Amino acid sequence: MGVIGAGAWGTALAQVAAANGHEVRLWARDAGLVAAINDRHENAAYLPGIPMSPLIRATGDLAHVAAAEANLIVTPAQAMRAVLADLPQHGHPLILCCKGIEAGTHLLMSEVAQAVHPASPVLVLSGPTFAAEVARGLPTAVTLASADAATGRALTARIAAPHFRPYASNDVIGAEIGGAVKNVLAIACGVIAGAGLGENARAALIARGFAEMTRFGLAKGARAETLAGLSGLGDLVLTCSSTASRNFSLGMGIGGGEQAAALLANRRTVAEGAHTAPVLRDAARAIGVEMPITEAVCRLLAGDAVHDVIGALLARPLRGE
Ligand SMILES: NC(=O)c1ccc[n+]([C@@H]2O[C@H](COP(=O)([O-])OP(=O)(O)OC[C@H]3O[C@@H](n4cnc5c(N)ncnc54)[C@H](O)[C@@H]3O)[C@@H](O)[C@H]2O)c1
Numbered sequence: 360m361g362v363i364g365a366g367a368w369g370t371a372l373a374q375v376a377a378a379n380g381h382e383v384r385l386w387a388r389d390a391g392l393v394a395a396i397n398d399r400h401e402n403a404a405y406l407p408g409i410p411m412s413p414l415i416r417a418t419g420d421l422a423h424v425a426a427a428e429a430n431l432i433v434t435p436a437q438a439m440r441a442v443l444a445d446l447p448q449h450g451h452p453l454i455l456c457c458k459g460i461e462a463g464t465h466l467l468m469s470e471v472a473q474a475v476h477p478a479s480p481v482l483v484l485s486g487p488t489f490a491a492e493v494a495r496g497l498p499t500a501v502t503l504a505s506a507d508a509a510t511g512r513a514l515t516a517r518i519a520a521p522h523f524r525p526y527a528s529n530d531v532i533g534a535e536i537g538g539a540v541k542n543v544l545a546i547a548c549g550v551i552a553g554a555g556l557g558e559n560a561r562a563a564l565i566a567r568g569f570a571e572m573t574r575f576g577l578a579k580g581a582r583a584e585t586l587a588g589l590s591g592l593g594d595l596v597l598t599c600s601s602t603a604s605r606n607f608s609l610g611m612g613i614g615g616g617e618q619a620a621a622l623l624a625n626r627r628t629v630a631e632g633a634h635t636a637p638v639l640r641d642a643a644r645a646i647g648v649e650m651p652i653t654e655a656v657c658r659l660l661a662g663d664a665v666h667d668v669i670g671a672l673l674a675r676p677l678r679g680e
């Protein structure tokens with residue numbers, strides 16, 4: 360198995376892939392990180408304090424992962440196209456684990472991957488998975504979506520570990536839309552927490568956010584039950600409930616009165632919702648789907664005052680649920 364991207368989630372997934380005794384190649388673009396992982400069996404930059412399996416071998420050469428039976432793709436979403444373009448064509452499955460929508464094209468990650476590697480089956484792995492918990496061996500469950508049932512079954516069996524339970528699905532679009540949209544909604548929930556607006560407001564936002572995710576997902580061809588499953592509602596609830604989420608934490612800072620631009624400039628790790636929000640807003644507008652919470656997050660990211668944005672959201676015309 361190969362893993363492309365050695366941030367927190369790529370490192371945690373390499374641990375999962377090594378859990379049943381197989382060797383794993385982990386690609387990182389930073390040569391210093393490759394050497395540090397191989398020397399110390401720890402990714403001190405992105406997942407400090409968690410010993411990595413000796414079955415994991417880091418590499419800076421994409422040719423070394425191209426031959427793997429399958430590759431987990433775990434780069435930031437906006438970097439995925441460029442990294443896949445450098446990966447030699449091999450026809451082996453690509454399992455997409457990054458959560459986002461491509462800026463400029465509005466393409467889903469599966470559409471980008473299929474365009475760059477037309478001979479490879481493209482799958483999506485998504486669900487409630489804080490990397491540090493998974494890497495420490497705490498239990499969770501995820502959706503593994505594949506258009507081809509046989510490929511999905513084989514990879515579900517290959518990835519499953521005692522603490523990591525993949526559920527097979529054939530709804531690739533549904534699995535990826537849940538993960539992309541929940542990051543934007545998590546920023547909004549963080550703003551509610553940071554501004555001290557209370558637990559009722561947070562729960563209301565999760566429910567109305569889920570309605571928003573469902574409207575967009577159905578319009579893009581997702582199935583409602585996928586959006587209500589691990590990769591949609593499951594991940595939404597996780598990410599909207601914890602400061603362990605980078606998106607939620609970003610929102611908390613904004614809600615507490617800090618400027619989004621300053622918060623983003625000081626980050627080393629990725630808060631995907633900040634990149635996804637304007638793309639999602641434009642993609643939704645283009646197909647006539649109303650997404651008021653996403654619109655509000657975009658205003659907050661652009662620097663509008665929290666009080667004004669929340670006020671405008673609450674002042675929208677009353678309507679049926
Ligand atoms: N961390 C989690 O708990 C978690 C869980 C599920 C999904 N994800 C998703 O996985 C993806 C990766 O997240 P992460 O948490 O591993 O990120 P991270 O911030 O921990 O690390 C990002 C990694 O990408 C590399 N990188 C940055 N820019 C790059 C570029 N232009 N080209 C190639 N590599 C680049 C960095 O060097 C680093 O190794 C995101 O889409 C995220 O939403 C994360």
Ligand SMILES: O=P(O)(O)OC[C@H](O)CO
Pocket residue numbers: 458486487488489490542545594597598603604605606607629630631
């Ligand atoms: O830290 P976040 O907000 O990127 O969330 C991480 C994962 O997506 C949770 O499933």
